[in-house]
Amino acid sequence: MGILVKGCAVSLDTLNTKVPTGDSRPLAKDFEMRENNNGVTSKTGRKDRQRSQAESPLDEAIPPMLNIENVQHNYGDVQALRGVSLTAAKGEFLTILGESGSGKTTLLRIISGLEQPTAVDRIEIDGVDVAQLPAAQRNCTTVFQNYALFPHMSVRENVEYGLSVRGIGSDERERRALEALDLVRLDGKSERGIGQLSGGERQRVALARALVTQPAILLLDEPLGALDEKLRQQMQEELVVLHRQLGMTFIYITHSQEEALTMSDRIVLMSQGQIVQAGTPETLFDRPNSQFSADFMGFENILTGTLQSFKEPYAEVSLGGKSVKGVWTGKTLPEIGQAILVAFRSERVKIGDSIDTSKACNTLPCTAGDRLYRGKYVDQTAETEFGPVRARIWDRSQQLSDFKQISWRFDDCVVLT
Amino acid sequence: MPKKIWNWFVLASGNVWVIRTFVLFWSLIVLLPLMLLLIFSFFETKSFVTIYKPSLNTWVSLFDSGRFEVALRTLRVALTITMIELLIAFPFALWLAKGCKSRTAKAIFLALLTIPFFLDISSRTIVWRAILGQNGLINTVLLETGLISKPVEWLLYSEFSVHFGMIAPHFPTMVLPIYLAISLIDDDLIKASEDLGASPLQTLSRVIIPLSMPGVLAGTVFTLGPALAAWIEPGMLGGGFVNLLSHSIESAYTALRYPVVAALSAFTIVVLALLLSAVLVLTRRTASMEGLFRRMHQ
Numbered sequence: 127m128g129i130l131v132k133g134c135a136v137s138l139d140t141l142n143t144k145v146p147t148g149d150s151r152p153l154a155k156d157f158e159m160r161e162n163n164n165g166v167t168s169k170t171g172r173k174d175r176q177r178s179q180a181e182s183p184l185d186e187a188i189p190p191m192l193n194i195e196n197v198q199h200n201y202g203d204v205q206a207l208r209g210v211s212l213t214a215a216k217g218e219f220l221t222i223l224g225e226s227g228s229g230k231t232t233l234l235r236i237i238s239g240l241e242q243p244t245a246v247d248r249i250e251i252d253g254v255d256v257a258q259l260p261a262a263q264r265n266c267t268t269v270f271q272n273y274a275l276f277p278h279m280s281v282r283e284n285v286e287y288g289l290s291v292r293g294i295g296s297d298e299r300e301r302r303a304l305e306a307l308d309l310v311r312l313d314g315k316s317e318r319g320i321g322q323l324s325g326g327e328r329q330r331v332a333l334a335r336a337l338v339t340q341p342a343i344l345l346l347d348e349p350l351g352a353l354d355e356k357l358r359q360q361m362q363e364e365l366v367v368l369h370r371q372l373g374m375t376f377i378y379i380t381h382s383q384e385e386a387l388t389m390s391d392r393i394v395l396m397s398q399g400q401i402v403q404a405g406t407p408e409t410l411f412d413r414p415n416s417q418f419s420a421d422f423m424g425f426e427n428i429l430t431g432t433l434q435s436f437k438e439p440y441a442e443v444s445l446g447g448k449s450v451k452g453v454w455t456g457k458t459l460p461e462i463g464q465a466i467l468v469a470f471r472s473e474r475v476k477i478g479d480s481i482d483t484s485k486a487c488n489t490l491p492c493t494a495g496d497r498l499y500r501g502k503y504v505d506q507t508a509e510t511e512f513g514p515v516r517a518r519i520w521d522r523s524q525q526l527s528d529f530k531q532i533s534w535r536f537d538d539c540v541v542l543t
Numbered sequence: 544m545p546k547k548i549w550n551w552f553v554l555a556s557g558n559v560w561v562i563r564t565f566v567l568f569w570s571l572i573v574l575l576p577l578m579l580l581l582i583f584s585f586f587e588t589k590s591f592v593t594i595y596k597p598s599l600n601t602w603v604s605l606f607d608s609g610r611f612e613v614a615l616r617t618l619r620v621a622l623t624i625t626m627i628e629l630l631i632a633f634p635f636a637l638w639l640a641k642g643c644k645s646r647t648a649k650a651i652f653l654a655l656l657t658i659p660f661f662l663d664i665s666s667r668t669i670v671w672r673a674i675l676g677q678n679g680l681i682n683t684v685l686l687e688t689g690l691i692s693k694p695v696e697w698l699l700y701s702e703f704s705v706h707f708g709m710i711a712p713h714f715p716t717m718v719l720p721i722y723l724a725i726s727l728i729d730d731d732l733i734k735a736s737e738d739l740g741a742s743p744l745q746t747l748s749r750v751i752i753p754l755s756m757p758g759v760l761a762g763t764v765f766t767l768g769p770a771l772a773a774w775i776e777p778g779m780l781g782g783g784f785v786n787l788l789s790h791s792i793e794s795a796y797t798a799l800r801y802p803v804v805a806a807l808s809a810f811t812i813v814v815l816a817l818l819l820s821a822v823l824v825l826t827r828r829t830a831s832m833e834g835l836f837r838r839m840h841q
Contacts, residue, residue: 240734261737268738274731278753288739291749339740 191216191342191375192237195247199232199399206232207243208399214343214377219369221378221386223410224396225422230379233396234345237377239264252342266343267336271351273328275320281307281331282316288339306334309368326357337372346378350385362388383423387411395419413455416542417467425469425540426516433459433466433541441541443468445512450488452539460543467542474538475517477508477529489533490515497526508532577812583805591799601802605810610791610803614810617788620702620777621770622818624709625717628766629759631710632717636758637751639718640725641733653722656715664712668779671708675699675780700782708776716765724758725751756826764819771811 192214199207207229214220224230235241237249239261249257256264267288275284285303294302307313310330320328329349336344346365350358366389369376380386386393387407394404403410403419414420420428431443431450441454443466452468460466495507495514504519506526515532555561586593587600605611643649659667674680675698682694697703728751736746774789781787788811795803 238738240738261734262740262742268735270731270735272729272731274729274735276732276735276750287736287741287749291736291739291741291745335739 188216189250189253190214191218191252192377193248193250194233194237195249197233197236197243197246197249199229199236199241199243206399207236210396210399210401212394212401214375217373217375219366219376219378219389219391221380221390221393222396223380223383223386223393223422225381227398228396229399230381230396231347232399234268234347234377234379237343238266238268238345240268265341266345267339267341268345268347269329269332269336269349271347271349273332275328275331275335277320279320280316281312281318281320281323284320284331285316285334285338287335292339302338303334306338307331309337309371310334310364325353326361329353329361333368337368337374341374343375343377346376348379348381350380350382358385365389395422397422412538413453413540414469414542415455415457417469420467420469420540420542424471426472427475428467428469429512429515431466431468431512433462433464435462440536441466443541445490448490448512450490450539451486451536452488452541453537454542455540456542458543468539469542470534470539471518472505472516473503473518473520475508475515475532475534477506477517477519477532478525486536487533488536488539489531491530492532494527494529580805580812581809583802584809586802586805588800588802593799593801601806605803605806610795610807613786613791614788614807614814616786617771617811618814620705620709620785620787621767621773624706624713624770625763625767627706627710628713628717629763632714632721632762633755633759636718636721636725636755640722641728641730656718659712659715664775665779667712668708668775671704671780672699675704675707699780700784702781702785704780705777705785705787708780709770709773712776713766713770716769717762720761720765721755721758724755724761728754760822760826763822767818768815771815 190213192212194210194212196209196211197207198205198209210229210233212233222230222233232241236243236246237251239256239259243249246257248255251265254265276287279287282300282303285306286299289299289302304313304316307316307330310333312327312330312334315323315327320331323331329352332349350361353361362385365376365378369389378385378389387410390407392404393407393410395402395410397418403415405413410419410423414423414425417428429445431445434442434444434449436442436454436459439453440451441459442449442451445468450468452470456466490508490510490512492508492510492515495509497507498505502520504526506517506519508515508517508529510532517532519526584601585597585599586595587598587604588594639649639652643652672679676682677694677696677699679699681698682691685691686694732750732754733746736750737743741749772789773787774793777785777787777790788807792804792807795801795807
């Protein structure tokens with residue numbers, strides 16, 4: 127196991143509480159890399175998850191905050207959504223992840239009521255059937271990608287809008303608007319015009335405007351897409367804190383793997399109008415169930431072999447006679463001898479000859495290939511007889527040239543179709 | 544636009560000489576004649592000769608001779624027309640900009656709106672005589688069907704027919720600016736309003752109307768001005784019974800009473816300026832032209 131950092135201990139706890147939920151696959155126990163990447167935010171995110179999982183038996187008794195069954199939507203001949211079903215628990219931070227054109231924004235607009243689906247069996251928000259209700263009468267609000275702030279109103283008037291259309295008196299309106307602005311740390315700027323704000327500030331106004339009516343579900347449509355890197359990371363942390371403070375259900379749309387992993391309790395990966403995989407960030411990150419998931423989640427190394435044997439949970443795969451072992455995560459196991467894929471992340475690959483083979487590791491002979499300097503790390507290609515394998519090396523003392531072998535643990539390797 | 548020309552344009556527009564040249568040019572062709580007009584109104588004519596000695600006689604005679612009532616009547620007619628146009632044009636523009644999903648339909652309607660700019664107005668107006676007249680289409684049909692026993696007289700050569708005839712020619716100048724302003728409203732703003740719980744009526748009154756005010760203002764200016772100066776419709780459909788400013792000015796002009804012409808024109812311009820300033824003050828918050836351009840820039 128090696129040295130445990132503090133964050134890693136937390137993730138181990140998560141791992142233990144995870145077992146009763148029915149997923150018996152061993153998860154990778156080594157999250158040092160993620161901790162390095164994500165720092166504080168992911169830790170808070172994970173603590174959150176731990177809490178919600180501890181409550182999970184209780185959760186099942188409560189109806190889900192959002193329940194969509196079999197929604198289909200077409201734009202002309204194009205099928206944007208093909209039978210998507212989705213639930214979100216109360217207080218969950220659910221991220222819908224996917225490329226542009228995967229149907230994630232359409233799904234969001236259907237939840238909000240701004241788009242009428244071609245066909246749907248059921249849409250329920252907080253137990254209320256909203257399929258026939260217009261957007262204005264649904265208990266959810268949206269933070270738009272381009273913020274959609276009213277340019278003819280001040281910051282405060284924008285935030286008050288949802289209250290004033292409900293006929294709430296000006297005193298209470300102002301008090302609640304200022305509270306919401308306080309929550310997003312914009313209290314000093316309530317009388318500004320929208321044109322006088324920076325991108326990050328507009329983002330906060332849009333957030334306050336959506337929160338002030340206290341909806342059951344907050345829908346966020348790639349809200350951080352227009353912000354620069356540093357501001358985006360800061361907003362990610364703030365969103366996580368805000369989510370924890372409010373206990374509101376957040377449904378967050380993004381194409382960014384990093385955003386999804388950092389903030390979510392659960393991630394739903396979409397492709398071509400369908401849900402490809404759903405699960406915790408750990409599951410998506412380490413246990414993709416299809417080639418698309420693996421590819422999307424950044425499994426740089428995907429090799430083709432034939433299935434040799436299967437013994438729960440491991441599948442043994444023959445790569446041209448050389449046998450490697452990994453966790454089977456695919457959907458339907460093929461026959462012995464059929465083609466199968468082996469996938470593993472470059473940051474889990476170790477290079478060098480002096481590898482302790484007594485550990486549960488796969489090894490492949492290789493020669494050193496191209497090297498790409500990336501600042502924080504080095505991407506070293508190892509040329510094997512089954513194609514190039516990329517290894518991501520963070521340790522600067524690592525000898526990079528002249529190695530003849532790579533290795534990666536069974537648990538860091540997935541086998542899928 | 545090629546980048547180079549654009550850069551040059553940006554540079555030039557900041558240059559103080561460009562602004563000075565523009566102001567000078569504009570002064571010469573627009574402001575100077577207006578000033579001369581105002582000065583002329585303080586002269587008077589005696590036996591077809593203009594006396595270049597400042598006095599208030601022309602202005603006084605304006606109020607004595609009944610020409611003042613003509614000016615007020617013109618103002619009333621023009622304002623009525625503008626209001627009618629606004630009431631028809633706004634819903635139409637809203638539908639054309641946001642409701643009409645077919646691009647072809649949109650293009651056809653926009654093309655139809657430009658027709659009044661092509662066809663001569665007198666030929667379009669004279670047709671109404673054949674329709675509204677005592678022996679016209681409407682009266683004939685009504686008589687034949689037995690709905691009336693004698694022709695309806697107020698259909699033609701009345702204030703009704705003048706108003707009626709002015710509606711179509713002045714419609715595009717009201718619709719087009721409003722259409723443009725509404726087109727510029729981001730669909731997401733309308734969706735956001737709905738999403739935040741606003742009813743369609745609330746979205747209209749709180750988001751769409753305020754944001755289309757620059758267009759409403761421009762449409763009002765472009766419609767009110769020409770309506771004040773209308774000459775063909777009152778002439779052809781008023782039949783001499785509806786005396787408006789344009790005819791008053793023309794008769795003064797043919798009588799060589801230039802100071803009267805000047806005073807009438809100056810009076811109209813002053814009233815128009817007062818009206819527009821009032822509108823501007825009332826809608827100051829939402830309708831600044833600057834605001835419109837800022838929005839386009841975002």
